[in-house]
Amino acid sequence: MLEIRNLTKSYGDIQALDRFSLELGKGEVLGLLGPNGAGKTTLISILAGTLGGFTGTVNFLGRNLFADRGLKNRLGVVPQEMAFYEDLSARDNLLFWGGLYDVPKAELKRRAGELLELVELAGRAKEPVKNFSGGMKRRLNTAIGLLHRPDLLLLDEPTVGIDVQAKVSILEIIRGVGAAGTAVIFTTHQLAEVETTCSRIAIMDHGRILAQGTLDELVRIVGERDILEISGEFAAAAFSGAVRELAGNDVELLSVADGLAVLAVTDTEQIPRVMGRLFREKLAVADLKIKTPSLETVFLRLTGRSLRD
């Protein structure tokens, strides 16, 4: 359904997308994970048709996405901003934004009612949106992208700044949309969101996909290893220097920052080796946690950065 080939975009010296390639099939829900500046929003903006000045090709439903304006009717976009009119009611907003697509008026009215039910806003459909809570606004923002039953839905951090209940509701909607056959790409910082929602996960940084696959496939990248999370009062450089001699097949430094380091070890017997080394180097270790590999570990291993960075 969607085929992205060598998409490249730069802002001056900064490479936002670097020969980015991706394929997405019908009904697939792809979670795009990446730290800030990884290129996620740039990718969504290009696909949405709001950002130019790039190279590469994007075919959607077998046609060039940027040459065929009619394809915009098959594409739904949920931007990060609450992009709707606060003075208008939820229903008027849906009718307005839906009206910009080629949807027959009667169908649009029916669909607006349906979506208001879906996002649990039917009871307040006629109220000005400015009276809504953040979560309600996010749900409306999502509903607007679904009005014309798109074949591809792009969501740019759709759950930012909302409470757990609203987040769960939006993720449920995304799962439902995917189950109904719409391909979905959504970007997020929240690992748990992609773990529970997506059929496929892609981790990107520096404008490229570093790894992609199902959650299990990604976790296998780290392998059957234990993860050590060590915190204390140490400098990142000192920690790196201390474990350098241990690095090899049995011990891998996944990420390090001042006061926090994450390592992968092949078995628990490696733990005393690591700790002994750190004590010999007089590093002040305050806490040690032993974890099983997770998406976060994969992310750390691939990007060397926490998602919070």
Added chain:
Amino acid sequence: MRRLLLILGSDVRRHLKAPLPIIIFILIPLMMTGLIGMIFAPRVEDGQLPPIQVLLVDHDQGLVSKLLVGAFDNDQMKKTLQVTVTDEAEGRKRMRKGSASAMVVIPERFTLDLLDARPVTIEVVKNPAEQFLPDVVEEFVNTMAVVLSGAVQAFAEEAKGIRAMLESPLGSISWEMLSPQLGRAQKKMIAAERYLNPLLVRLNTQETTAAGARTRFTQADLFAAILPGMAIMFLLFIVQTLMRDILSERTDGKLRRMMTTPLRPLELIGARLLGGWVMGMAVLLVMVAVGTLVFRVAWGPFGDFLLLGAAGAFWTAAFFALFHALVRNRNQAGALGAPLILAFSLFGGSMMNPEAMPKAFRAVGILTPNRWFIDGAALVREGLFPLAALIVLAGSGLLLLALAVPALRRRISE
């Protein structure tokens, strides 16, 4: 076109749901017009007539004309009329300057013709800029005409005697000759009223054609002079406020979201321009309606005024489309927009009469929409078609539009 109308309808609905800025921008010019009109309109206070300046030209210099001059000059009338006897050339010159309310011209042979019972005409030249004051003079002269006509008809026999005496040397007139005339006159005076018709003395009333005095100047005229200037000034404010949406929509992501739909940039620009124009016209029509109903303003042929309003609103929408394509953000638009509108209004005559401005100001004024709109409205009021104003407003509006469309398009695509 469907999407264009959809955006237009949505914009109008949104602005009507939060109408406070529009209401304020409609009320302010109306209130200002009302206040200025009430403060500066000519008026009579406490029922007292102001002194009425009257010029009197006596070509006759006869007995009756002197009686008439005397009537104007008696102590009772002096409280109301300040009469200056002058020659006709000087009198007309002063009337053209507007330095008197009316001029009364008594023709040659007035006394002789009157005593011969031949119709005579007194000319009253009125200055319409003095509101009702010339009418007081006209009424007074009219009353005198009635009295004189009645007197001459009632005392026809006596008049003949007096007419004959007027041709005799003054020293030859004796009381013996006069007494029979006076005796008959006494009897007739009782039934004088029966002989008052038809009038022998008639009035010929004219109005001066001095500049600015072509029509009667009333408080409504003052409102009509002020309101177009106020209307165009606040039209600029309103359209600027409405079109500022372009910038906020760009900042808050609505514009980007619109561009993810099949909507074309040109449709969006068209909708914004049309929205500015429609709202501008609506506001203008409200002002016109209030001006007509409350201030009794006569706008002239309504179709012509509507055309002028449409051209003014078009210019305003095109200008602010370009303006908002060039400024960086909403704050900058707010900071630059208001001084620009005030400058347009100051130089263009919305705040003061252009005639009262220094020459340099007047020259700058022709670069503003205010000046063309105000001048156009004045022409329409006089029943003339404001062709030049329409050409300038629509022509320069098109030029602004030609510059605004690519600039806005670039802005939307950024």
